[in-house]
Amino acid sequence: MRLVEAADAYARHVRDVRRLSAATVRAYRADLADFAASSSDLELADVDLEHLREWLWQATKRGDARSTIARRTAAVRGFFAWASESGLVDADPSLRLVAPKRGRTLPNVATADAVGGLLDELARTAAAGDPVALRDHALLEVLYGAGIRVSELCGLDLDDIDSERRTARVTGKGSKERVVPFGGPAAAALDAYLVRGRPALLARRDDVAGERAIFLGARGARLGPRAAYDVVSRVLGPVVGSTVGPHALRHSAATHLLDGGADLRTVQELLGHASLGTTQIYTHVSSERLAATYRLAHPRA
Incomplete structure (x- = not known):
């Protein structure tokens, strides 16, 4: 199965089955679309840990916030866990993918x-x-x-x-x-x-x-x-x-x-x-x- 097709199927799954919020579904869909675009020549079964690490590394070099990279990590982890449970891949390549710790900043507060x-x-x-x-x-x-x-x-x-x-x-x-x-x-x-x-x-x-x-x-x-x-x-x-x-x-x-x-x-x-x-x-x-x-x-x- 093509990576982009699987990503679309997963987006429908988190929307209709897991019933995540519309904002979370949009964020996950965008993250997976970005990963699919970065790996357009790959089939879903060909993706390995190094592909995922390279994708996150490119986001780090662009200056993406740690919270964004952590969300992207969660998106691909959920995606490949679903793909593994659905029998679309033999093994989950994201199991050893480590997310950066989220930085905690104090919110803006008015007196x-x-x-x-x-x-x-x-x-x-x-x-x-x-x-x-x-x-x-x-x-x-x-x-x-x-x-x-x-x-x-x-x-x-x-x-x-x-x-x-x-x-x-x-x-x-x-x-x-x-x-x-x-x-x-x-x-x-x-x-x-x-x-x-x-x-x-x-x-x-x-x-x-x-x-x-x-x-x-x-x-x-x-x-x-x-x-x-x-x-x-x-x-x-x-x-x-x-x-x-x-x-x-x-x-x-x-x-x-x-x-x-x-x-x-x-x-x-x-x-x-x-x-x-x-x-x-x-x-x-x-x-x-x-x-x-x-x-x-x-x-x-």
Whole structure:
């Protein structure tokens, strides 16, 4: 079997059988397509460990991040494990392929005062009644108030919100659902948007039947993650001092929860992390802030 044909079959397998997220499937498909392009003259059965090592070495020489190379390693390992189980290859050439350790960098985090000032400014702008301003205010309040991912926010439908309990039902990675709370400011901003902003945006569409999305674009269709990223980057970038997206609000929410005394397990459940180790990075952020405060305030620091 040709390598590219096998790669396509594996992409369908992880999508339909393993039911990985759409983003993971796209990343794996791109990685395997790149490997197939680098080894276009090879049949699947001809691939050996040295071919895989050379492919990763070329990525290293290009300057690809360690996290990218680690993901590529995972992609080909999964691919050849599947090919071996399916009887497409006699032996798995990736068994001895070693992935680089992922570098752990601290996320961009805005201070609580900075986020509060930003949201207050958005509230003043939204008070004029512009539907896009109302949406942007609600969007940032919900992202920060609930600590959800941008894909989870864009996937919210009207019946996912429980206004009385101030909770939202979101679908995270691996199609796992969880219920997350949000506070009074987010509830107020969301209510103002749903009453005055969303109907105005929806009216810009010719066909509005069946549209259940909460957050809409300027033309009345469901807001996509790319558009939401642009909104957050435009308003949050100057506060953080770098190019950031919606994840910076999620990072900030998690860090501020820990700073306020929330336990790690609670933050893990709120964020929808499968592993506690993923959540633990925020303890390092809090420790950095604690150390900085100590150096500034303690007379013998």
